[in-house]
Amino acid sequence: MRLIVLLSFLVSFSGTLETNANEDDINWQEAKQFWAFVSPSKVDPSRVDDRGWSRGDIDLFVLSEMKKNGLEPEDDASSEVLIRRIFYDLIGLPPSSDEVKRFKEDADEKKYERLIDSLLERPEYGEKMASTWLNIARYAEDQAHQVGNNVKFFYPHAHRYREWVIKSYNSDLPYDQFIRLQLAADKIEGTVNEDLVALGFLGLGPQYYDRGRLEVKAEEWEDSVDVVSRGFLALTVACARCHDHKYDPISAADYHALAGVFASTQIHKRELDNEDGAKTVIHVVKDGKAQDLPIYNRGDVQDKGEVVPRAFLKILSGEDPKKFTKGSGRLELAEAISDPQNPLTARVAVNRIWQMLFGRGLVYTTSNFGHLGTRPTHPELLDHLAISFIDEGWSVKSLIKKILLSSTYRQSSLVSSDKRIKDEENKFYSYFKRRRLSAEMIRDSMLAVSGQLERGDSGKESDLISNQKNLRRTVYGRISRKELDHYLALFDYPDANIHSSSRDETVTPSQKLYFLNSSFVLARSSAVALDSVTEDRASSVEKIYRRILSRPPSMEELSNAIKFIESGKEKEKERWAGLAQNLLISNEFIFRD
Incomplete structure (x- = not known):
């Protein structure tokens, strides 16, 4: 059994040493005041003396923080550096020497924007973006364990999900729809067959032998809760499996309300005969029998507490979260996550894009916006980007272009030793940080x-x-x-x-x-x-x-x-x-x- 399984067991065992807290102990009014649970607010950037450096609102937000800390921005990097930077960030490949030569010799001031537009339309863009998302989705084609030659839990058609992700980025599928399809493509009216493979986000997770046992099912439900909550909401909901979350306003009832959605979802396996006589297995995500789970006290499936209706997280809902009643509840969950009023989803998405381009997010802990995560270094900028992301139709390409056009992104990585000491971690983005290729x-x-x-x-x-x-x-x-x-x-x-x-x-x-x-x-x-x-x-x-x-x-x-x-x-x-x-x-x- 792999280390991850052992660690999961140890977490469950350690939970037996804890007293299962009551969600009534959570002060919900106070909890809702934490920055991550407050809706993004639109703030005009401070006007500062930028000597013509700023090219837009992003730069004004960044420059304001620089000035407060006695820092000045760097000039633009050279054409040779910028074209290489943009090529790697957008398509993950270097420019050819001819492409560098043409860009350097082009005197048109619009050449930079034209380059961005052309790279965003290349098929390699989707391949580059997918490399990041597939890690978030814990993509793989097999399992960590194998008994003999038994490969029934392997995924010979996993590549179809990967191809769907690539295609989605290339077509600039709106991010809210990107979420809904991966959670509930089969439940959305009008979904074409090609989009059903988006359910691989749920269906390609770790599975364990002896799946009929409740203890085993509970492990798989935890994986689904974890990848959905951290991937889309940057919340560690799985930490509330055994007891109320120690640091965030997430109760054990919250956890089991979400786990019930995945307990009501089946990963159906079907064997197909190939032309050569061999058999292959396809995996299909579909609704099973809808069921609400009891709270398994301290993570012990034999110690059942009260039954919890399937519903969204209370901290992101009203005082009385609306129950999920449509089948498994996956569609209702997808709608709750992708709701423009959700204070987390857009923030988490733009923060991941910022991390991709600058090496780390405005919130360093990109999958933990809770109390153990870091606070945003530029909260007003984060909110500004989140609001504009929604207003512009959840377009990832538009968001990326907006950031790439900024002076903040175009800065040189060549800085003085004094500045490196003063802004060692580049917390204030006073220069561009050099990074190794992936x-x-x-x-x-x-x-x-x-x-x-x-x-x-x-x-x-x-x-x-x-x-x-x-x-x-x-x-x-x-x-x-x-x-x-x-x-x-x-x-x-x-x-x-x-x-x-x-x-x-x-x-x-x-x-x-x-x-x-x-x-x-x-x-x-x-x-x-x-x-x-x-x-x-x-x-x-x-x-x-x-x-x-x-x-x-x-x-x-x-x-x-x-x-x-x-x-x-x-x-x-x-x-x-x-x-x-x-x-x-x-x-x-x-x-x-």
Whole structure:
């Protein structure tokens, strides 16, 4: 049994040491005054002396906080830096040297906005966005456990959900509809068959053997409550399974009211015969028999308390939350979460987008807006973005474009040592923070600059490491709960057993060894060299630099590269590949400014 299962057991066991609190002990009036439960309010940004720096309201909110803390913003980054930054943030791939050249030479002041618009319409945009959402949805194609050859709980058609997510981002599906389809596509009138796979958000979660036992079902209900509440609301509702939440106004009754929705939902398995005689299993999410759950005191399914009607969280409802009465209640839950009056949903969504673009959210704890989470560094800006997000039809593309057009986003990452000391964590966004590329971006970028990246429709997933012929984007690689791909694990891809809202950025000797010895990296290096080298060494060096780093070499770099090629005991072809490898594993390639 994997660690996650053991931890779940330990949490349940520790709950037996606690006294189950009564939700009447919660002061609901006082609880509703906490910032996250107060509806966003529209505030005009403070007018400050910006010397022409601000390009919009976002900048005015940010600059106001800078000024309060004795900080000044940085100038715009160079054209070469900005185009690379935007390419990675929108499509997860580097620009070609020709694209950099055209952007740099374009004198039209609208070129920046045109670039954003063009990248938002490329199919690679959806692939990039899906990489983030699939972690939130704890996407995987198998389970953490397997008995013998029994794979009945594996998901051979999981890729259909992944493709739906990609398509949804590319079509700019309104975020409120994005929520509703993933929770209740089968209950929404007029839903087309292609959108039914959105239910994979619920259906692809961890499942355990001996599923008929109530104890096992309770574990699966907890997973659903957790991924829905943290993913859409940034609340840790699952912490109230055994007793009232220790820090937030979420009672055990709240937890069981939501768990009842998923107890009334079935993951139906159906075997299909393939043409080759083999069998495959498809998983279908549908309503089962509607049932309200009793409160299982201290998490013990044998110790039943009062029955709790299915309903939404009391803190986000009125004094008497409306009961869910339509089937399982999934549609009513989806409507409650996506309601524009819900104070959390839009805030959580825009905060995740801000995190994606700046490295962390305006609320650092992107999946915990409760009392143990951090307070927003710029609460008025967060509310401003949330309100405009709703007013503009929950359009993710419009939100991203608004942020990218700001001076805050365009700032240089080159700052003085004094400022780094004064704003070490970049809490006030007084410069742009340099970040390492994600595991997907590193691999995809190496394939792209080598000219070997296979684009287009995905098809089924494929192993990344064992299948050396897999040259597709990493988002189409197989994600395993049982044994995560070695490369992904090495570069901080999160555990697919649970919801994950952020990535670590570790620096380990194993990563450097991978760059030096990996057959994948060596093959990409050889491909770049083979496609760039001519009889003119200086020209060949310049081609390799432009191809990998999107810029020409300096005179010193050119001289050193030629000396490297002309020296050494290896064959010249190997030295050219070595030069390409040195650039592929350089910080300039692996990081984006």
